[in-house]
Amino acid sequence: MKRRSVIFGALAGALAVTAAPVAFQAARAADTVKVGVILPMTGPFASTGRQVSAGLKLYMQQNGDTVAGKKIEMILKDDGGVPDQTKRLAQELIVNDGVKVLAGFGLTPLAFAVAPLATKAKIPTVVTSAATSSVTEKSPFIARTFFTIAQAAVPLAQWAHKHGINKVVTVVADYAPGIDAEKAFSQVFEKAGGKVSQKIRVPVANPDFAPFLQRVKDDKPDAVFVFVPSGVGAAFMQQFKAKGLEEAGIKLIGTGDVTDDDILNSMGDVALGTITAHQYSAAHDSKENKEFVAAFEKANKGMRPNFMAVSGYDGMHLIYYALEKTNGSTDGKALIDAMKGAHWTSPRGPISIDPETRDIIQNIYLRKVEKKDGQLYNVEFDTIPDVKDPVKAGELK
Amino acid sequence: MLTILFDGVAYGMLLFVLACGLAVTLGLMNFINLAHGAFAMAGGYITVILMDRLGLSFYLCLPIAFVVAALLGIVLERLLYRHLYNRDPLDQVLFSIGLVFMAISGTSYFMGARQQIVHLPASLQGRWHVLGAEIGIYDVFIIAACALIMIALQLVLTRTRFGSQLRAAVDDGRVARGLGIRVNRVFALTFAAGSGLAGLGGALGAEMLTLDPTFPLRFMIYFLIVVTVGGTTSMTGPFVASLILGIADVVGKYYVPGVGAFVIYAVTVALLLWRPYGLVSRETAR
Numbered sequence A: 001m002k003r004r005s006v007i008f009g010a011l012a013g014a015l016a017v018t019a020a021p022v023a024f025q026a027a028r029a030a031d032t033v034k035v036g037v038i039l040p041m042t043g044p045f046a047s048t049g050r051q052v053s054a055g056l057k058l059y060m061q062q063n064g065d066t067v068a069g070k071k072i073e074m075i076l077k078d079d080g081g082v083p084d085q086t087k088r089l090a091q092e093l094i095v096n097d098g099v100k101v102l103a104g105f106g107l108t109p110l111a112f113a114v115a116p117l118a119t120k121a122k123i124p125t126v127v128t129s130a131a132t133s134s135v136t137e138k139s140p141f142i143a144r145t146f147f148t149i150a151q152a153a154v155p156l157a158q159w160a161h162k163h164g165i166n167k168v169v170t171v172v173a174d175y176a177p178g179i180d181a182e183k184a185f186s187q188v189f190e191k192a193g194g195k196v197s198q199k200i201r202v203p204v205a206n207p208d209f210a211p212f213l214q215r216v217k218d219d220k221p222d223a224v225f226v227f228v229p230s231g232v233g234a235a236f237m238q239q240f241k242a243k244g245l246e247e248a249g250i251k252l253i254g255t256g257d258v259t260d261d262d263i264l265n266s267m268g269d270v271a272l273g274t275i276t277a278h279q280y281s282a283a284h285d286s287k288e289n290k291e292f293v294a295a296f297e298k299a300n301k302g303m304r305p306n307f308m309a310v311s312g313y314d315g316m317h318l319i320y321y322a323l324e325k326t327n328g329s330t331d332g333k334a335l336i337d338a339m340k341g342a343h344w345t346s347p348r349g350p351i352s353i354d355p356e357t358r359d360i361i362q363n364i365y366l367r368k369v370e371k372k373d374g375q376l377y378n379v380e381f382d383t384i385p386d387v388k389d390p391v392k393a394g395e396l397k
Numbered sequence B: 001m002l003t004i005l006f007d008g009v010a011y012g013m014l015l016f017v018l019a020c021g022l023a024v025t026l027g028l029m030n031f032i033n034l035a036h037g038a039f040a041m042a043g044g045y046i047t048v049i050l051m052d053r054l055g056l057s058f059y060l061c062l063p064i065a066f067v068v069a070a071l072l073g074i075v076l077e078r079l080l081y082r083h084l085y086n087r088d089p090l091d092q093v094l095f096s097i098g099l100v101f102m103a104i105s106g107t108s109y110f111m112g113a114r115q116q117i118v119h120l121p122a123s124l125q126g127r128w129h130v131l132g133a134e135i136g137i138y139d140v141f142i143i144a145a146c147a148l149i150m151i152a153l154q155l156v157l158t159r160t161r162f163g164s165q166l167r168a169a170v171d172d173g174r175v176a177r178g179l180g181i182r183v184n185r186v187f188a189l190t191f192a193a194g195s196g197l198a199g200l201g202g203a204l205g206a207e208m209l210t211l212d213p214t215f216p217l218r219f220m221i222y223f224l225i226v227v228t229v230g231g232t233t234s235m236t237g238p239f240v241a242s243l244i245l246g247i248a249d250v251v252g253k254y255y256v257p258g259v260g261a262f263v264i265y266a267v268t269v270a271l272l273l274w275r276p277y278g279l280v281s282r283e284t285a286r
Helices: A002-029 A046-063 A083-097 A108-121 A133-137 A149-162 A176-191 A210-219 A230-242 A261-271 A287-299 A307-325 A332-339 B002-028 B036-053 B058-079 B089-111 B137-159 B161-171 B173-178 B183-209 B215-230 B236-255 B260-274
Strands: A032-039 A070-078 A101-104 A125-127 A142-144 A167-173 A195-202 A223-227 A251-255 A275-278 A343-346 A349-353 A360-372 A375-387 B127-130 B133-136
Touching (some): A032 A307, A046 A070, A046 A261, A046 A307, A083 A101, A108 A142, A125 A307, A133 A142, A149 A176, A149 A223, A149 A275, A149 A360, A149 A375, A195 A210, A210 B002, A223 A230, A230 A261, A287 A307, B002 B036, B036 B183, B089 B215, B127 B137, B137 B183, B161 B183, B183 B215, B215 B260, B236 B260
Parallel strands (some): A101 A125, A125 A142, A167 A223, A251 A275
Antiparallel strands (some): A275 A360, A349 A360, B127 B133
């Protein structure tokens, strides 16, 4: 008997301890909106986490942490780029911390892992860094402020064909985004009348590009379309130069992740002349962007913002915007509806959220790597306005 | 065609410099050191740091990478490895794979997980045109450097007093000790030299193999293949094995890019079926 009463006592005590904060939280919840952010802050994708979180924080710092009478509280969790972790953390954030909005997600599989939770718990989820087209189709509560691979690859294919490039070899890393890029580019390029003479897939893990590039060189195309994870891009360019493809008159084209602003400078002069299509360049010429870059560099010890950072910045803007529109109501359905059709001028230019797909509509810029003030930049020279995700728009098979 | 062959030879030579240290510790000292790649990575990172932060020249970084990796080797050997010489292979494997993970985490913590970029000096960039083939100057540099290392190693092992002391110590440590050979010192020096060579290989190969914290894990398989295929009793075996594998890898990637990455494994399997104890082995049955 004595033992049982001890157990009851312990139980009662435990209940009291857990119940008190719950009551306290409920009282506070009325005027605080928690935003759960899950990003890879460690591991091979840590640079994504660093850039996105800096973008999110900068927006809050500039615009205050109060929207429609509610205080915004950001809770940042590190999933290390592992989908199981992402899912577990999302669950904890929803159940224990009571977050009303989720944001972040550094890779497509990480966003996929969270999609069922978002649907079940009716939590609006802003995807800042996963680029597979189908991400927004996995849950009606997902909106995206990033880009899709096809969104950049398709305009590039059209541009290339219009500008005297007729024969292309594609070189992509052999994983889902790489294959997406290969498909999007070659379908559109061939439809326009160009020729993709070879489609080379290289291993993701162990990139020694020399033999592949030698093969490309012997094929004598007008250009090489490349899609590799951004860190590996530097190695690719070094080999591209070392093998003399540039002297052989072969152009290097790709989506903008290859010339990521975060590491562009450390690539060195081998990157010069690379032509890419993308939604954001730190050198984008607008008042909004100049202010953004200056504020970002000031807040982050001179780190240059890249497309991830601006995606985080816009992601937080979208959350603020939706809360303002619902007058502070945190009902999941109301918030995601408020996000649909949102449009504003971001540092990257005018952008909006497609009301049908909840995906981003934005300008895609053609850029060339050039040297400005001793630093390498992606300098924009052509704009394709208001590009929707070509996959969901039915332009691709 | 000649260009591809040349690329393959350069790649194979690089594999050899990276793996020969492992051949020494595994073959001569019978110690399984899976953390060998960590020393190579150390060499690569030292080069990057010295070049980027201190602006030293690439040529100067190479010997420094060797010396620092060798010193690191001595310290670790004295502190950790020597306690494991007489333990069974499983302990050695577990211990050294643990070191690999520590090296990976440590490097990402201090240097970040991103890829490090080595900027070669202008004198090593560019190509020469020889007999209709284009040959990268850096490839020539790698081949020359590795050939020198190979010759030096062979001479040290077969012609010097140290070489015979080492072989004696390996064959029968107790008798060697009885003859007045300081076995521990010999082992420590050998280990250091092996680590140093890995460091040098890492520095030489950082540009071609790409350098990030997962380097030791990514290339562990290649090192092990070289040592397994080559046999561990001499330096000639791993050398020939490296060349074959390097050429097979590059040629495979060039002619059949779709399956190119698998060619190296197919060759390994074929070679091992043919000579299960390695290309050059002391005896066919152990």
